Every structure is written in C-alpha cells, then in structure tokens.
Amino acid sequence: MFNPTDFPKPTLISVNGVELEVFEAGRENEGKPIVLCHGWPEHAFSWRHQMAALAAAGYHVIVPNQRGYSNSSRPTExxxxxxxxxxxxLIALLDHYGxxxxxxxGHDWGAFVVWGLTLLHPNRVNKxxxxxxxxxxxxxxPWIEFMEEILGGDFYFVHFNRQPGVADAVFEDNTYRFLRNLYRKNEPLRAPEPGMALINLARAETPLGEPVMSESELAVYVSAFETSGFTGSINWYRNLDRNWRLLAKVNPIxxxxxxxxxxxxxxxxxxENLTKFVPNVEVVNLDCGHWIQExxxxETxxxxxxxxxxxNAI
Known part of the structure; x- marks a missing residue:
C-alpha cells in the first residue's frame, strides 16, 4: 500500500477565476506535460500510483484537485x-505553465471533462x-431527461438534479462510512434495493467485498471531503443538461x-460505437471494477x- 506521506505537497494556483490545489511530479521534465483528472468522489490522490511512474518515463505530471474538491475553490453557483x-x-492551467x-x-468524471475539453479546445490536447x-x-x-425516462427518479444522476441538497447532506453526515463503503472491489452481486442506491450505501453499516485502499489512504479522502463537503463536486452532475446544450455546436469527433x-x-x-466518435482509439480491458488505477x-x-x-515512436 502507498504511504500518504509520500504524496507530493500541493501548490495553490490561480486560474480562470478560481484557485486549484495542484500536485506535481517530474518538474525537471519541462516540455512533456501530462495532466491527470480525477473523478467523483475522488481527489488528485487517486493518481498516487501513476505519478512517479510517469515522471520516471520523462513526463511533467500535473494533477489538480478540480474545482469543488478539497482545498480548491468551491464556487456557490x-x-x-x-x-x-x-x-x-485546465486550459488556464496549461497557460500558467506556458x-x-x-x-x-481522465477517470470517471475526469474522463467526461477530458472528452469535453478535447471537443471544446482540440488544439490544446495532443493525446x-x-x-x-x-x-x-x-x-x-438532454442527458438527465433521458436518464430519468429510462432509469427513474431514484437513479443517482437524476436524484442529484431533482432533489438538490438531499444526498449532499446524507454524504456529509456519513462521510467516512460513505467513502469506506464505496471504495470496494470484488463485491458480490446483490439484488437492487428500493430507494437511492448511494444514499443507502452511505447509511449501510457493513461494507461488501474488499477495500480498494488502506485505512491511511482512505483517510486522505475522508479528510478532504470533511473539509469541502460534497455539494461542489455533486454540482458537476447538476450541469449535465447544460453541458448537453453547450456541446450542441461542436464537432463531435x-x-x-x-x-x-x-x-x-x-x-x-x-x-458499442466508440470508434464512430473516436476513430483513433486503442482499447485496453483490465480485470477489475470501477476504481481502475487504484x-x-x-497494469494501468x-x-x-x-x-x-x-x-511517441510514430
């Protein structure tokens, strides 16, 4: 397991009207930037196993806590x-470094951001x-409207939008339990329960499967969300239909x-149709669950x- 004290110390960087808490490795590799974007409910720390390996391979590794997370800014709107x-x-972060x-x-929500970034600013993304x-x-x-029709009002994407503040409060009341119960692997299959699955998870007394990380690693996440709360990070979900509209006019390829x-x-x-939109893609499948890089x-x-x-050899 990783010792959290080995994780780099952050710098607060002003970009785009906010401050981002940014962790770096391989600063000596200036000119070969690689930016790692975490998902929800995650933290730059989720890339702890990748940073040193990428730095050793010659990259300047830049890992922000994105807005809404930990000590980065958490706008109220x-x-x-x-x-x-x-x-x-992320564009402003590139500008900051020149x-x-x-x-x-990107992983999870970070992947959504990287897809969107590449559509909106294609000249700033090389790979x-x-x-x-x-x-x-x-x-x-729009995505939430579509999900509501197919998956119903208790599906967490829909619930976050239709009942703002409800899940946020439950997660904040049960921060350790929620994150402990969420960061699991090799979970047994179980029948769906009534209600909103993540709220049920936050209240469940016993976790299933095996932990993805040690207690000291988990403590990094718990401490971060005890500082920030969950609303800023959940607000990413509350923009899905807005994002659907914002991406209407861009070339989707x-x-x-x-x-x-x-x-x-x-x-x-x-x-099922990834190559239709991402023609130059290579796919790798690993034998694991959702928290792939952890x-x-x-293998990652x-x-x-x-x-x-x-x-680079091409």
Missing part, C-alpha cells in the same frame, strides 16, 4: 461547474487517455490518438506507458 468552466480551468498543449488523462467512462454520445434528449481503459467488472457500460496500478501504468511509447 451551480452553473460555475459546467463543462466550459471545468475545461477552462504549455501549448498536453496529454490529458487522450481515459479510464472507465467512454465517450458519451450526445443524443436527441475526437481526432486525437486515444487510449480507452475499461475495467471488465465496472458498472459503467462500455461503448485496483490495478501496475504498463498500459499507459506502453501506449505513450508507441505514440
């Missing part, structure tokens, strides 16, 4: 968390590496070389480094 703001933060473009890596969440096709209906890493036991569905750190590093080496 919900619309301050839309894809224009989230991608704008980089024209970078390779961007894409995403984990868990494939490219999301922009259908005829991702031309950059892309690596897509799936966990075969992830609850997030794989894309469950399978060595090997997949990323091998693919980057191939791309």
């Amino acid at each position: 919900v619309t301050d968390y839309d894809i224009e703001h989230l991608s704008g933060d 980089y024209e473009d970078a390779t961007f890596v 894409v590496i995403n984990l868990s969440l494939p490219y999301q096709e922009r259908g005829e209906k 991702i031309q950059q070389p892309t690596l897509m890493i799936y966990g075969d036991r992830d609850v997030v569905a794989k894309s 469950e399978k750190p060595e 590093n090997q997949a990323i480094l091998r693919w980057l080496e191939q791309q």
Whole structure:
C-alpha cells in the first residue's frame, strides 16, 4: 500500500477565476506535460500510483484537485461547474505553465471533462487517455431527461438534479462510512434495493467485498471531503443538461490518438460505437471494477506507458 506521506505537497494556483490545489511530479521534465483528472468522489490522490511512474518515463505530471474538491475553490453557483468552466480551468492551467498543449488523462468524471475539453479546445490536447467512462454520445434528449425516462427518479444522476441538497447532506453526515463503503472491489452481486442506491450505501453499516485502499489512504479522502463537503463536486452532475446544450455546436469527433481503459467488472457500460466518435482509439480491458488505477496500478501504468511509447515512436 502507498504511504500518504509520500504524496507530493500541493501548490495553490490561480486560474480562470478560481484557485486549484495542484500536485506535481517530474518538474525537471519541462516540455512533456501530462495532466491527470480525477473523478467523483475522488481527489488528485487517486493518481498516487501513476505519478512517479510517469515522471520516471520523462513526463511533467500535473494533477489538480478540480474545482469543488478539497482545498480548491468551491464556487456557490451551480452553473460555475459546467463543462466550459471545468475545461477552462485546465486550459488556464496549461497557460500558467506556458504549455501549448498536453496529454490529458481522465477517470470517471475526469474522463467526461477530458472528452469535453478535447471537443471544446482540440488544439490544446495532443493525446487522450481515459479510464472507465467512454465517450458519451450526445443524443436527441438532454442527458438527465433521458436518464430519468429510462432509469427513474431514484437513479443517482437524476436524484442529484431533482432533489438538490438531499444526498449532499446524507454524504456529509456519513462521510467516512460513505467513502469506506464505496471504495470496494470484488463485491458480490446483490439484488437492487428500493430507494437511492448511494444514499443507502452511505447509511449501510457493513461494507461488501474488499477495500480498494488502506485505512491511511482512505483517510486522505475522508479528510478532504470533511473539509469541502460534497455539494461542489455533486454540482458537476447538476450541469449535465447544460453541458448537453453547450456541446450542441461542436464537432463531435475526437481526432486525437486515444487510449480507452475499461475495467471488465465496472458498472459503467462500455461503448458499442466508440470508434464512430473516436476513430483513433486503442482499447485496453483490465480485470477489475470501477476504481481502475487504484485496483490495478501496475497494469494501468504498463498500459499507459506502453501506449505513450508507441505514440511517441510514430
């Protein structure tokens, strides 16, 4: 397991009207930036196993806690968390370091941001590496509206939007329990329960499966969310329909070389038509659940480094 005291110390950097808490490795590798974007409810610390490996391979590794998280700014307006703001933060971060473009890596919600960033600012992204969440096709209906019709009002994306503040409060009242119960692997299959699954999870006394991380690693997440609360991070979900509108006029095709890493036991569905929107994609499947880079750190590093080496040789 990773010793949290080995994680780099952060710098607060002013970008795009907010301050981001940014962790770095390989500063001596100036000119080869790679930006790692965490998901929900995560933290830059989720990339702890990747940072040293990427720095050793010659990259300047830049890992922000994105807006709404930990000691980064947490604006109060919900619309301050839309894809224009989230991608704008990353562009401003590149500007801060003086980089024209970078390779961007995203997991979960971070992957959604990297997909959106690449559509909105294609000249600032040279390569894409995403984990868990494939490219999301922009259908005829806004995403939350579509999910509500198919999955109902208790589906957590819908619940976050239709009952603002309810889940936030439950998670804040049960921060340790929620995160402990969420960060699991090899969970047994179980029948769906009535109600909102994540609220049930936050209140469940006994976790299922095995822990993804040690208690000292988990404590980093718990401490961060005890500081920040959950509302800023959940506000990302509250912009999905706004993002659907904001992405209406962009070219939906991702031309950059892309690596897509799936966990075969992830609850997030794989894309059946990924190459339609991401023609230059290579797909890697790992035998794990949702927390890919934490469950399978060595395999994740090997997949990323091998693919980057191939791309750099072209």
